[in-house]
Amino acid sequence: MNVVGTVAELRAALPREGVGFVPTMGYLHRGHLALVERARKENPFVVVSIFVNPLQFGPGEDYHRYPRDLERDQALLEEAGVDLLFAPSVEEMYPAGFATRVSVEGPLTALWEGEVRPGHFQGVATVVARLFLLVRPERAYFGEKDYQQLLVIRKMVRDMGFPLEVVGVPTVREEDGLALSSRNVYLSPETRGKANLLYRALSAMREVAQAGGSVAEALRAGEGVLAEVPEFRKDYLALVHPETLLPLSDWVPGARGIAAGRFPEVRLIDNLEVYP
Ligand SMILES: Nc1ncnc2c1ncn2[C@@H]1O[C@H](COP(=O)(O)OP(=O)(O)OP(=O)(O)O)[C@@H](O)[C@H]1O
Numbered sequence: 001m002n003v004v005g006t007v008a009e010l011r012a013a014l015p016r017e018g019v020g021f022v023p024t025m026g027y028l029h030r031g032h033l034a035l036v037e038r039a040r041k042e043n044p045f046v047v048v049s050i051f052v053n054p055l056q057f058g059p060g061e062d063y064h065r066y067p068r069d070l071e072r073d074q075a076l077l078e079e080a081g082v083d084l085l086f087a088p089s090v091e092e093m094y095p096a097g098f099a100t101r102v103s104v105e106g107p108l109t110a111l112w113e114g115e116v117r118p119g120h121f122q123g124v125a126t127v128v129a130r131l132f133l134l135v136r137p138e139r140a141y142f143g144e145k146d147y148q149q150l151l152v153i154r155k156m157v158r159d160m161g162f163p164l165e166v167v168g169v170p171t172v173r174e175e176d177g178l179a180l181s182s183r184n185v186y187l188s189p190e191t192r193g194k195a196n197l198l199y200r201a202l203s204a205m206r207e208v209a210q211a212g213g214s215v216a217e218a219l220r221a222g223e224g225v226l227a228e229v230p231e232f233r234k235d236y237l238a239l240v241h242p243e244t245l246l247p248l249s250d251w252v253p254g255a256r257g258i259a260a261g262r263f264p265e266v267r268l269i270d271n272l273e274v275y276p
């Protein structure tokens with residue numbers, strides 16, 4: 001595996017075509033490796049980026065303490081058969097004077113994560129647009145775990161005509177249902193025992209849907225699960241349209257449950273298809 005940190009080195013190392021791309025913020029786990037595996041199956045050349053993007057963190061968020069371990073990540077990617085790792089510095093991605101922002105407007109970015117983390121999706125769209133132009137992939141891989149992010153990237157690609165396909169990959173979970181996330185390392189052993197409550201709430205909503213219950217009944221079931229853990233502070237729990245993310249009053253095919261909130265030491269998000 002070739003490892004590069006500058007734009008010039010990246011350009012020199014890229015083939016003309018056939019690139020599958022997996023953008024990450026590092027501290028890799030089996031979720032990231034599922035994206036890599038899928039990319040390997042579908043592309044002759046796989047590029048992974050590791051960049052903790054300051055633009056997508058708000059002032060009170062965890063940019064400085066975000067977990068980092070490049071050496072371990074490098075070994076995992078090598079083993080996974082990745083061809084090229086791009087791990088730039090902040091100065092390389094955003095040289096002095098960098099002033100451009102890419103912004104997807106409307107409810108897709110204003111709601112949910114966008115409301116809780118103002119400016120977050122502008123930071124994501126800006127870095128992903130820049131990475132797409134640098135890496136020029138034919139396919140780019142994103143996890144369904146960050147479902148709203150996946151939709152925002154799809155929208156940006158469609159609106160701007162980026163010549164690539166966005167591929168969504170199902171969420172990889174721990175045995176008890178907790179979605180894998182780099183931030184799970186912040187969980188204390190005590191909180192880890194309760195951290196699957198988002199998955200349990202989403203699953204309860206799915207059970208109600210499958211049993212023929214209404215949207216309101218499903219939401220009540222989900223809320224009931226969240227209420228079992230008083231130290232969890234909910235940001236949102238909702239049943240939404242799978243493409244617009246607008247709240248539903250009646251079921252539609254692919255209806256999605258989305259949920260996020262905080263334990264004292266970490267913020268968690270999750271989502272699940274609730275209605276087939
Ligand atoms: N459990 C998972 N299953 C599938 N894809 C995942 C999973 N976790 C993360 N991804 C995807 O990996 C890519 C890189 O994500 P990132 O590096 O932010 O990891 P993360 O584990 O989501 O970290 P964070 O703690 O920031 O949520 C994103 O497309 C993300 O959706």
Ligand SMILES: CC(C)(CO)[C@@H](O)C(=O)[O-]
Pocket residue numbers: 023024025051053056124127128146149
């Ligand atoms: C897509 C991404 C790598 C952009 O920084 C990040 O938001 C992430 O890891 O999901």
Ligand code: BAL
Pocket residue numbers: 056146149
């Ligand atoms: N995995 C999404 C990136 C973020 O939380 O900033």
